[in-house]
Amino acid sequence: MVNQKIAIQLLCESGDAEKFITLCENEGLKHDSSSSFGLIQTEFNGQVRLELRKLSDPKLGAVFVDFISGKMAHRRKFGGGRGEAIAKAVGIKKDYLPNVIDATAGLGRDAFVLAAIGCQIKLVERHPVVRLLLQDGLQRAYADQEIGEMMKKNMILLPINHITELDPIANACDVVYLDPMYPHKIKSALVKKEMQLFQQLIGSDADADNFLEPALKLAQKRVIVKRPDYAPFIAKKAPHFSRETKNHRFDVYLTSL
Numbered sequence: 001m002v003n004q005k006i007a008i009q010l011l012c013e014s015g016d017a018e019k020f021i022t023l024c025e026n027e028g029l030k031h032d033s034s035s036s037f038g039l040i041q042t043e044f045n046g047q048v049r050l051e052l053r054k055l056s057d058p059k060l061g062a063v064f065v066d067f068i069s070g071k072m073a074h075r076r077k078f079g080g081g082r083g084e085a086i087a088k089a090v091g092i093k094k095d096y097l098p099n100v101i102d103a104t105a106g107l108g109r110d111a112f113v114l115a116a117i118g119c120q121i122k123l124v125e126r127h128p129v130v131r132l133l134l135q136d137g138l139q140r141a142y143a144d145q146e147i148g149e150m151m152k153k154n155m156i157l158l159p160i161n162h163i164t165e166l167d168p169i170a171n172a173c174d175v176v177y178l179d180p181m182y183p184h185k186i187k188s189a190l191v192k193k194e195m196q197l198f199q200q201l202i203g204s205d206a207d208a209d210n211f212l213e214p215a216l217k218l219a220q221k222r223v224i225v226k227r228p229d230y231a232p233f234i235a236k237k238a239p240h241f242s243r244e245t246k247n248h249r250f251d252v253y254l255t256s257l
């Protein structure tokens with residue numbers, strides 16, 4: 001859990017500055033003009049949105065959450081849908097759409113793939129900057145004419161940091177999804193610039209092995225762990241089976257045997 005205040009430049013280029021600062025402070029951020037990272041409230045295409053930027057390295061671009069247009073919209077409209085490896089890993093069938101807790105929500109991209117298919121997903125994210133970016137993307141998506149209703153029904157960010165804060169009985173779900181940060185191979189030129197920035201801010205989730213047990217307690221059917229293809233099993237525990245993609249594996253731990 002991130003307990004201490006995170007120092008970052010809080011910059012407002014558009015919208016209500018006071019509200020923005022209060023929002024950030026409530027999430028545990030504090031303005032630090034010497035930080036090389038900035039969380040910026042800005043405007044894009046007539047909408048106010050939050051962006052993370054590395055101010056000392058603008059070439060890295062901005063990280064923001066956009067479920068309405070761009071890559072996520074393209075994937076929703078033209079992606080594999082139920083044929084996607086993640087959909088198969090969580091066990092989606094013709095008449096079965098599991099409800100899922102995404103315990104390491106990040107920017108919500110994997111969760112969105114499942115939500116667009118029709119799964120109901122509760123999101124948990126512990127890093128305050130990431131949580132703010134995600135909440136911002138969700139708010140804009142909720143207000144969208146095309147996907148708003150689906151998003152309000154299927155994707156909700158829980159006001160907690162970690163799934164251990166959830167009572168396993170009251171919050172039982174079919175599937176818990178885990179995708180902790182994993183160190184990239186040194187020569188990974190393929191890591192996109194925006195993700196490099198994300199990784200520099202968050203680092204790797206060195207405590208990831210501890211996530212498996214609470215996830216297994218919560219999930220009625222299965223826990224899915226997304227890993228790079230070169231990474232060992234989480235907590236050194238072999239899954240019941242894995243689904244492989246080009247660069248990743250989805251390790252599947254069944255809980256209802």
Ligand SMILES: C[S@@+](CC[C@H](N)C(=O)[O-])C[C@H]1O[C@@H](n2cnc3c(N)ncnc32)[C@H](O)[C@@H]1O
Pocket residue numbers: 103104105106107108109110111124125126127130161162163179180181182202205211
């Ligand atoms: C690789 S990213 C997830 C990316 C996400 N699957 C997506 O599609 O955007 C991992 C995220 O999990 C978060 N995280 C790591 N450990 C966590 C924990 N124990 N509880 C909540 N969030 C956690 C990190 O802060 C980071 O944002």
